[in-house]
Amino acid sequence: MSDKKAKYQKVAYYPGCALEGTGHAYNRSTKAVGKELGLDLHEIKNWNCCGAMEVKNIDPKLQTYLSARNMQLAQDQGFDTVMAPCNGCYHNLKKAEYDLEHDDASKEVNGRLSAKAGHGSYEPGGVETIHALDWIKHTVGEDGIRDRVKNSLSGLKIANYYGCMYTRPRHIFPEKDQGPDTESTSEPHFMDDILEAAGAENVDFPLKTACCGGAHTLSDSDMSTKLVLNILQAAEASGADVIATECPTCHSGLEMHQVRAEKTLGVKTSVKIMYFTQLLGVAMGMKPKKVGVHENVSDSVPMLKEKGVL
């Protein structure tokens, strides 16, 4: 564990496209929390889109190339670790890593495209890709968080929602399911651990890794609304005040379809939605604005005040 603690102090930061748009609050809170914790984030210079959930449907090998280019850049810029807070980016980089090691055809296409594009061809093992949850869990850890809490989240009931891309499919995450200190693909707990250390009460939430329909949020909106409503209602039934998120697509999907369910189905839900980095920042005494709480569609400030967090 301690080697990770040292290794992750300084990482290449890959925000991805969503964090420059609808997920801006996640970008802002991740950077602010990192700074507060004394961690060193360096945005990868000249990064490109990882392909998200779309390019793979045109051709999965193109997605491998797009993700590999970012890992190559990070390596060229002197880093051994890439930290991606977005589940989509994180998943795609992990998948590219796996495919380049195990699939000769993917390797061949990546080599060919990299050569034509005029940059080095990424070799698996060049960098390690981690999620923002790994980053905080392994550097600061629960004890470090407990030491820094100024506004305990005590009294706040949280449903931790991880979505699809953080744990599936299992084979692209070889470091998971390796024992109690590692992340679990069936019952993920890193976000639970972090927020519990910040004083929160995690509710028993059965839909931690359910799908929000993010891939079809606009192309099959009725399906997405149904799936999101399942998640919101399950969180409320579990007694949660707020759903903690760790992915910009999940987060904006929950927010958008909470509004859409209200407008198109007449079903109103009152559970709030916040990035885990926002909850952590507020717990460490940072101003809500500093972690972008005002940028959320879901207005959680009155609830935080009522619970005595603010």
Added chain:
Amino acid sequence: MPIHEKSLIRPENLHSHEELEIEGVDVSGHWSTFIESRVITDYNEQMEEEIAALPGGENIHRCWQCGSCTNSCTVHAVNPDFNPRYWIYLIRTGMEDELLRDKDIIWRCVSCNKCTYACPRDVVPEAVMKATAHWLELKGHTEPSPSMQFDEEFSSQVFETGKIEESRVIRGFFARTGQPLMQEWLIEMGKRIARKLPIKMGIAMGLGFLFRPRTSNWGGAKAAINEYVKEQKAAQRKALGLNSGAGD
């Protein structure tokens, strides 16, 4: 959730005679019922090979019909007609007519990867669904689905500049599919955001319309990707026995 199995015996394939006597025996009504059997020409024996030739379809032959995919499927839980195990069975046995009954829902896979997580044979059912949706479109059985239009809009922006700008993707997608941008729930979203957003952010978002985010030195990658896409499209059309599609 239990998997509801479909019967491949259709009512229109069941025949009986109201009045029939054979060799002095009265077999009227259900006594004379017989099932019209399929003959070899009713099967499309190329279908599995063609879908396997499309990106994502490569491992379809590995399926042993355990049903883990359908059992874990997010969309199946909402719509029981969405049944990856069944479609893989139809493709592998060449039952094109049966597959076409579901042609308008296959694209609805949300790529949650639960099936790929559960599959004991590395079929990657999620990718097989995408390959099947592609096959249906390439063969002209369906119009390009909203999902495919979104993928095309999104990908074309990535290939062009290396990055996407979300509002541009949304506008592009709505234009492609002929939907109005001013939908009640989107207006409500905008209102709720505008209420709290500082002016600075609003201006930055407005400028997004003018300045496209782009990756510098992207030209080489763009040319390489476009060449690859063209080459792959031609190879796919060839594998499906279609003309070169030069007019596309």
